[in-house]
Amino acid sequence: MEETSDRLNPTTDTSGIAPEFDPKTMRSTKPGLKRLFITTSVLFSFLLGVPFLWKSVEIYRSPLPFHDIDSLSDQIESTPLQFPCNFHAVFVGFESKDPDKLRSQIQDGINQLTHQSSQCGSCNFSISVTVQNQADQCSETLAYNPSMCSYRCGVIKRNEFGVGLDDTVDESLNDVFSGCSENSGKTYSVVVVNKENANGEDEVIKAVVGKRRHAWVVGSGLEESYGDIVARVSEIFVKVFMNGGRDEESIHGEFMPVGSDGKIVLSFSLLNSNPRDWVYDWDFQRIDDALLAPVTKALAPIANISVESQVLYHTPKSSFSSWDEKLQSYIFRTSDLPFFVNSNEWHLDTSAGASGRSKILQFVVYIPSGKECPLLLQLPNGEISKTNGFISPMWGGVIVWNPENCDKDSESPSRNTISPQDLEQIVEIFLGQFRQLFGFKSEAIYTSGLGTYKILPSERGFTEWELDVLSRKHTCFNLHSCSTTLGSLSRLVRSLPRMIIKDEIGEQVKYSLKAAKLAQSNASLGGYSSSASSSREARSLAENAFFHPSIMSVSYFSYEHCFAVYSPFFLPVVAHIVFAALREWKGYRQEKAKYLTWLTRKKTA
């Protein structure tokens, strides 16, 4: 079938060329390829256009390093982050004790306490032991860490040590151990002094943990019960210096009250529940300058803290209290605490200063109205709480402050200012609550099975070793949250193939991974503040990527849309082309067969 066929009319040709020529089954000319060529070329050009079309409807997705994200989270899961710590034990006044033996005993004790499991944010410790005998001669373990502080033998005098105030002892120990290089982690030291039992009476063993990174155990006759002493030394190392003296289960590391941008806003509110009875005001500016500024400064490596205050009125609590005849006061119980905070009336407000994802911790001083004054908190054991306050993790704390005189003297409300002494007390309670929010104890005593340890409080709210613990935990928490955030992001991105991912997100993920890597390497080198800051950066970048505004714009250009837009054109056209090509191909083969039969016929003829 080709264009020449209309020139040679088969009906006239049949008689002319060959006697056997049958126009129904044969043809004399070669079938043409022109039409077949046209239809197939159109078909092929359409097929070639498909990838281009596919490319044009594709949405932009910045490539995310999925593999790196997975490996980061695997790494954090499998090998918890550990910081190098140096534990140095000095035994003064001990005869005939081999330092290496002591070292291995302490090591055993520590291993027993940590159960060989390495928690995230714990110490990768090295121990050194110095024994100073009664003649002030020293023997040391071979320090395999050259940067370790060296204890100058004989500086601690056996019988003069531990006399006087604990604070001065702490300061003197700081002088003793000064000159420690802080290159590879922090050095914590415990001094055990075996005193001469001078007056013969059984002296109590006294264990004190100082404000810096030193602790001391003083007692007499320690040589005899030295197994006990070794256990206590290892306990100080693990429970206090490594874990910050906190109960493992009390507040989990997940609840680090620091915003993902590394900021905390402390919002203090003084609530006058009924100003018709009395109105109290405070001078918070002074409190801020005098008492809170050192705390915020001390915590600067962990978080950037800002302080705000306000006074609110007409803010009743939403739980009930009952009159207790015996105590001559109104009491509320611990079971009422979930209902104490009245979110309808206490417009504590989020702060405009806390932009982005800062954490706001609310600290509320509640002044009860005349109808419920004095208001006391009863503990489950029937006792009255001494602080009259409670905390709510990740939210903040509430302190109930009762006015001195609960009688309303006159019709008109009295306007008072909380006295500086009372304010000081309130701030002390607040600091205790603040410590609790960070997972520390508010008490100055740490008790374990082996005895009690006195912990010297710092005027800055947090001691140096506590800050070390915080920065270790904080780094660990940041890295953990960074890896979970990135993990969720990668899962989300992989589950939604039609989601647009901008380059910014890709960059943020990349930098976040970089910062996380840096934090890990800094941590293993013992750089506490550098690892804390880079882990903070990693977390905030990861959160920025996850909460990027564009991530919500899942493309509405769906497959359905694609079909709806393109099918009216492509369906009929493609049908035309495919059928035409098929028909041409069929026709060509038919005609070719015809031609071939004619050829064979001609040959045979």
Place this chain on the structure above:
Amino acid sequence: MASLIRSWIPLLILQSFLVAIAFGSKEAEEFSEALLLKPLPDRKVLAHFHFENRAPPSNSHGRHHHLFPKAISQLVQKFRVKEMELSFTQGRWNHEHWGGFDPLSSMNAKPVGVELWAVFDVPQSQVDTSWKNLTHALSGLFCASINFLESSTSYAAPTWGFGTNSDKLRYGSLPREAVCTENLTPWLKLLPCRDKDGISALMNRPSVYRGFYHSQRLHLSTVESGQEGLGSGIVLEQTLTVVLQPETTSVETNMQPSWSLSSLFGRKVVGSCVLAKSSNVYLQLEGRLGHESKNVDTEIEAHKLWKNADFDLSLKPDRVLRESSSLLFIFDIDKSSDSEPFDLGLTWKLPSKWSCQQAPLQATRFLMGSGNERGAIAILLKATESQEKLPGRVVTDGRCTIKANIFQIFPWYVKVYYHTLQIFVDQQQKTDCEVLKKINVSPSTDKVSSGMLEMMLELPCEVKSAAISIEYDKGFLHIDEYPPDANQGFDIPSALISFPSHHASLDFQEELSKSPLLSSFKEKSLVRSYTEVLLVPLTTPDFSMPYNVITITCTIFALYFGSLLNVLRRRIGEEERFLKSQAGKKTFGLKQLLSRLTAKIRGRPIEPPSSDSPAAQSSFLSSKLIFKIILVAGAAAAWQYFSTDN
């Protein structure tokens, strides 16, 4: 959830500090509340709540506060706001009956919806950014869609037409914003007593929102301390103006209705907010006793003022002040208590009639023209009766004139032709130079910025009416830019007419008065009035149109393509031959024509109907059917594959 501090051990040895806290030595934050009640000539009552909160100059703004709302202070600090006014309004102020020439109306008669203007204290280049951030912050603070003012098409930077001359001023309004309790509650949250106590306890939501007019306003301004190293102070003024209709039992129609606070609001005042420095209720009676003697010194005459033949007050006012044409009764609500609530009532005994002072010109605005293509906006200024009596006429070159500023924002889709501006004074067209003193035009840019027109007219004093008209074309919006319910039409924000040579003030000659309300009345305020909001219907497309267009064009393309392919491919001669052979068999002319037609349409030769056996036909049909079924199934499978894949 709450864990306890179980015991109290003096944990931290805090440096003891002894500070003599002397609040008297430094200026403290101050709060005052006031309520002004005013019977209106059209048998309604106006209630104007006024709260003022002052923060003295300090460096701890945004951080430590006692009475002043922390949120506002942080806003001021963060966006460096110098002055700002935000108003939420429902209903229109009736200038004719409710007055147009007193401080109350010039400050509190606001355009419908939300109006926001702010002056910033930042470099010129950062003003727009500050504005955008401020709109978002306010939007969150007041639960309103103020953030729509963020887009550069919705706000303008007036130069002189707005009254406040500053190049760091931004102005925007949202006429369609619905105002309700969700806006009032955050506004009340800024007051120290909220609506728990004091005058604000009267704000019973149903009665407040039942009114004819409701305008809630927040105005803040910073006061420079003038001292080096000390921050500036902030004055926050919050007002709520409502016009209510007292329920009347009297049958006489010309009698003014009697009312009391409890009948208006359904609540009583049981005492002042204890935190307020002053809390007063004022009752203003206008147009009364102008002819009587000025001195009210004696007790009897004072008594006469509040219990006389015309009306009775249920409570004795603490003081009475008078202005040229109005009386002001002052009540101190400090004395009220739970047992003795403050419930001021006014009982009219005789029918009385008075009128309010009106602005020199009364403005209305309307649309002209029809159709969806073009139209014209006209602003009509009509002289009021009180025009002659008003001060503020300016005599220049021997002619007495009234100055009027017109400030108008046009959205970009209303494309105004500024050359078509026509001004008619007393039905006679005037050339521009005769009456137009000053004009400032900033044309709109499509989808980028809105247009703005500022005009200063100088009209002769004896003018009866003046009209300004300007023509416009309606623009086309992109399909994405239409708001929901686009068929409702688009709003053109109110125009602002202000009279720069007229200033309203009420001076009660009260030298002792420290009341912020009275002192704000005393300040000379520019007389201004807002016109109506215009509703412009634009051509709204059928929103399914893109798909229709796609389908139609695609079908046309497909047809074209298919026929082109057929032309290239088909063999006309062969088909004709075939048809000829068919024609040899059948001689019916009509049938031949039909078959030729069908052949043409189908694009392939038709088989002679009798030649094929029914079996062959059925098998052919079935194979075709099977092919079709396979095709559809394949498409379905592919579809299934792709749709489950994502």
